[in-house]
Amino acid sequence: MINFQYLRTTTAKSAIALLVKDKNAKFLAGGTSQGGSATLSTVGSAVNDVCVALKSAIAELAANSNMDATANFVDVLKKNNLPQIEVTKESQGGKERDNYSMYSFSIHFVQVKVHALTGVVKVSKIVSVGDSGTIVSPKTARSQMLGGAVGGIGMALTEESVIDHRYGRYINNNFADYHVPVNADAPEIDVNFINKPDPHINPMGAKGMGEIALIGFSAAVANAVFNATGKRIRTLPITPDKILT
Amino acid sequence: MIAGAISSKKSSVITAIALTPGVAVKVAESNADECFAQLFEKIPVKLTVNNKAYQTTVEPRVTLLDYLREELHLTGTKKGCDHGQCGACTVHVDGQRINFCLSLAVMNEGKKITTIEGLANGETLHPMQAAFIKHDGFQCGYCTPGQIMSAVACVREGHTGSRAEISEYMSGNICRCVAYLNIVDAIIEVEEGGETV
Ligand code: FES
Numbered sequence: 001m002i003n004f005q006y007l008r009t010t011t012a013k014s015a016i017a018l019l020v021k022d023k024n025a026k027f028l029a030g031g032t033s034q035g036g037s038a039t040l041s042t043v044g045s046a047v048n049d050v051c052v053a054l055k056s057a058i059a060e061l062a063a064n065s066n067m068d069a070t071a072n073f074v075d076v077l078k079k080n081n082l083p084q085i086e087v088t089k090e091s092q093g094g095k096e097r098d099n100y101s102m103y104s105f106s107i108h109f110v111q112v113k114v115h116a117l118t119g120v121v122k123v124s125k126i127v128s129v130g131d132s133g134t135i136v137s138p139k140t141a142r143s144q145m146l147g148g149a150v151g152g153i154g155m156a157l158t159e160e161s162v163i164d165h166r167y168g169r170y171i172n173n174n175f176a177d178y179h180v181p182v183n184a185d186a187p188e189i190d191v192n193f194i195n196k197p198d199p200h201i202n203p204m205g206a207k208g209m210g211e212i213a214l215i216g217f218s219a220a221v222a223n224a225v226f227n228a229t230g231k232r233i234r235t236l237p238i239t240p241d242k243i244l245t
Numbered sequence: 246m247i248a249g250a251i252s253s254k255k256s257s258v259i260t261a262i263a264l265t266p267g268v269a270v271k272v273a274e275s276n277a278d279e280c281f282a283q284l285f286e287k288i289p290v291k292l293t294v295n296n297k298a299y300q301t302t303v304e305p306r307v308t309l310l311d312y313l314r315e316e317l318h319l320t321g322t323k324k325g326c327d328h329g330q331c332g333a334c335t336v337h338v339d340g341q342r343i344n345f346c347l348s349l350a351v352m353n354e355g356k357k358i359t360t361i362e363g364l365a366n367g368e369t370l371h372p373m374q375a376a377f378i379k380h381d382g383f384q385c386g387y388c389t390p391g392q393i394m395s396a397v398a399c400v401r402e403g404h405t406g407s408r409a410e411i412s413e414y415m416s417g418n419i420c421r422c423v424a425y426l427n428i429v430d431a432i433i434e435v436e437e438g439g440e441t442v
């Protein structure tokens with residue numbers, strides 16, 4: 001069941017924004033797994049398609065009951081004695097899939113401070129820019145980029161799983177020995193988006209951004225460390241021992 | 246002395262039962278040993294959780310975290326590591342934030358405990374809960390109950406002088422989704438809002 005306000009919205013983007021806010025809207029999305037940064041593209045497209053189908057279903061009802069196509073949807077339903085209208089639509093990918101790539105892109109700028117004596121690296125400022133087509137939800141998109149950046153600090157500087165090769169077990173399988181970034185490790189982060197719709201991927205022009213928040217980040221840190229120290233460290237994490245030797 | 250005498254009496258009863266083969270088999274079959282164990286091994290405790298008094302018996306090895314989740318079914322408090330390293334299990338005991346996985350239920354006799362379930366006032370969210378939603382202070386939400394309990398305590402303790410101070414005092418709560426900056430924003434909002442938390 002979908003609320004009428006979606007139909008007054010002109011773009012699929014705003015329809016989805018409203019849909020996710022509505023407690024009564026039910027998603028019966030099946031067939032797609034959540035992953036590969038594909039959820040927004042696939043589920044979002046399905047929502048778009050069902051909204052379009054709903055719009056034409058109501059237009060048809062209006063025409064059949066001799067009403068203007070621009071008539072209020074509530075009036076159309078009232079005239080037809082319908083409490084609600086239900087539309088089910090299966091949504092599938094088109095042939096654009098074969099003709100276009102659908103990657104998202106990101107770039108990270110990192111400022112590091114390397115302690116001259118101890119070799120400890122501290123990330124002091126981050127600017128991340130993401131291009132994943134239309135940004136459907138700016139707030140959560142920003143959170144995703146923040147998460148990727150600070151996760152990237154862990155990947156670049158502290159996180160390393162050490163295996164005991166005699167027994168095949170992890171030696172540092174706890175948070176005391178395996179260091180994930182904590183609140184105090186998160187520096188000032190400036191997140192920006194290109195926010196330009198991709199004309200081919202889907203009607204919303206929105207691409208996934210799960211991975212791009214992190215990808216490239218550790219390389220940016222390694223480059224910054226190179227700029228600061230003249231040392232090319234090629235194995236992560238960049239721990240003080242590698243900088244000092 | 247008296248306690249020793251009682252327990253030696255108990256153990257001689259068990260020995261007597263154990264030495265009787267027919268009885269021993271029956272005992273095992275009817276799980277009576279479990280019942281005995283419960284009788285001997287459980288210790289009475291009185292707790293107040295979210296303003297509700299509980300009087301019960303628990304095994305001394307049970308952590309308060311497990312007791313809350315398994316017995317009281319207050320599953321809002323999460324277990325992340327069970328080692329005191331992640332903060333997912335943060336609750337308030339007599340107004341202080343602690344990692345519940347490191348506290349045995351029997352150690353909390355007579356204490357006043359507040360969990361995430363006890364923070365809101367009916368349907369009205371606690372200001373910190375509302376601020377977390379407003380600032381998107383979570384993604385998967387697993388660390389969130391602990392973060393919110395910690396955040397409330399952080400404000401009460403007065404460790405909100407600067408972003409850096411808040412970050413420092415919130416660093417006992419790990420968030421793998423890294424909502425850290427948004428969490429700090431939420432805390433600043435609550436602090437500046439001036440509401441009593
Ligand atoms: S579960 Fe208690 S600190 Fe991790």
Ligand code: FES
Binds near residue numbers: 382423
């Ligand atoms: S919100 Fe996922 S771990 Fe904090």
